[in-house]
Amino acid sequence: MHERKHNIAPQDEAHRIGDLLHSAAIHLLRRVRAQDRTMGIGPAQLSALSVLVFLGPRSLKELAEAEQVRPPTMSRIVAGLVRAGLVRRQTTTDKRRLSLEATDKGTKILWKGRQRRVELVARTLQTFSEDEIQEAARVAEFLQKLVARL
Amino acid sequence: MHERKHNIAPQDEAHRIGDLLHSAAIHLLRRVRAQDRTMGIGPAQLSALSVLVFLGPRSLKELAEAEQVRPPTMSRIVAGLVRAGLVRRQTTTDKRRLSLEATDKGTKILWKGRQRRVELVARTLQTFSEDEIQEAARVAEFLQKLVARL
DNA sequence: CATTATTGGTTAGCATAGCTAACTATATTC
DNA sequence: GAATATAGTTAGCTATGCTAACCAATAATG
Numbered sequence: 614m615h616e617r618k619h620n621i622a623p624q625d626e627a628h629r630i631g632d633l634l635h636s637a638a639i640h641l642l643r644r645v646r647a648q649d650r651t652m653g654i655g656p657a658q659l660s661a662l663s664v665l666v667f668l669g670p671r672s673l674k675e676l677a678e679a680e681q682v683r684p685p686t687m688s689r690i691v692a693g694l695v696r697a698g699l700v701r702r703q704t705t706t707d708k709r710r711l712s713l714e715a716t717d718k719g720t721k722i723l724w725k726g727r728q729r730r731v732e733l734v735a736r737t738l739q740t741f742s743e744d745e746i747q748e749a750a751r752v753a754e755f756l757q758k759l760v761a762r763l
Numbered sequence: 764m765h766e767r768k769h770n771i772a773p774q775d776e777a778h779r780i781g782d783l784l785h786s787a788a789i790h791l792l793r794r795v796r797a798q799d800r801t802m803g804i805g806p807a808q809l810s811a812l813s814v815l816v817f818l819g820p821r822s823l824k825e826l827a828e829a830e831q832v833r834p835p836t837m838s839r840i841v842a843g844l845v846r847a848g849l850v851r852r853q854t855t856t857d858k859r860r861l862s863l864e865a866t867d868k869g870t871k872i873l874w875k876g877r878q879r880r881v882e883l884v885a886r887t888l889q890t891f892s893e894d895e896i897q898e899a900a901r902v903a904e905f906l907q908k909l910v911a912r913l
Numbered sequence: 914c915a916t917t918a919t920t921g922g923t924t925a926g927c928a929t930a931g932c933t934a935a936c937t938a939t940a941t942t943c
Numbered sequence: 944g945a946a947t948a949t950a951g952t953t954a955g956c957t958a959t960g961c962t963a964a965c966c967a968a969t970a971a972t973g
Contacts, residue, residue, distance in 0.1 A: 626896060631884030632877065633903035635795060638788040639810060640910045643831040645785060646931090655931095655958050660789060673922060681793040686960055688923055693958080709921045709968050727782070734781030737912050746776060749909070752902045753783035759899070760790045762887050796960090805929050805960095823951060836931055838952055843929080859939045859950040 634756075645730050652726055654697070657682075657690050659726050662699055662715060666723045670703070670714040694719065784906075791884070798879045802872070804847070807832075807840050809876050812849055812865060816873045820853070820864040844869065 646656060654662075657680070664679050665671060671679065677687035691713060694700035699719030703712040715723070738749055796806060804812075807830075814829050815821060821829065827837035841863060844850035849869030853862040865873070888899055 627885035627888040630899050630903045631881035637906040637910050638791045641788045644913045731781035735777035738777040753780045755902050756787040760787050763794045
């Protein structure tokens, strides 16, 4: 056996890190979710709406895939958004398909919601030092890279 | 106005980072959640169970606070865990209060679930270089610190 | 070109998880 | 001992997840 004093086996380390990330993600979202409830739109609706606003119109299936949920689930989420006047169903040449797009109201609401959700994290970050904020930027970018590869 | 060429205003930067973190957290959990469903225990139950396993017995109220949910919500989560034989309700000297503790079965299930959830992240991490894994470790620790201050 | 298969979305029905309001039982306080 | 406070539960609402079963429209195939 090789000497491994202060070295953890890489796969154990990967698990430990995965664990920490997972836990951090859960708690971050729990905190943020509390902000969401103040405006009458659920987290799944807000997330789906953000896809339409930032990535543009999508079919229901595409939206479901982007959001990692099944079509019936997305169908209901969209129904809620349409009911609230935040999303429009447009027909296309292929009459099976829908083109889902955010309304102006939806776009406005999204920005406001986004602001609120992010506010909490941003406020906390502002209590950090300059150096720490820079580190936070690196952290966020790394996470983005990681999640993209997931 | 002061010269600010390559410097973004700190509060904007904080918002940008908050946004990235928020988005990363959502997508990380979406991916991981798919793994969860393969074993018959929901995310809220798993998360509550993990508190009991890793931090020890708790009253219902304490558990609700740790998990950032209201007591009635936790009451039902616990009911599910008890029904599944993963958690035990113990009476205490104060007969209003409960001591909730994980059973052996609960502890075993948790470890298995945890393994699966983390697996995906760990597998992805293993495709990274040594340096990147070290960076990931710093990232995870920073996030932990951030979330703790939230 | 008619039939069959595939694809896109919805509906129905189930479970989990979040909430508030209202209730019961026990402790605490005056 | 009576009033008040605290711990949990129950009831009832909404939102989100799923699968199975369905309809409508398109694509593929004989």
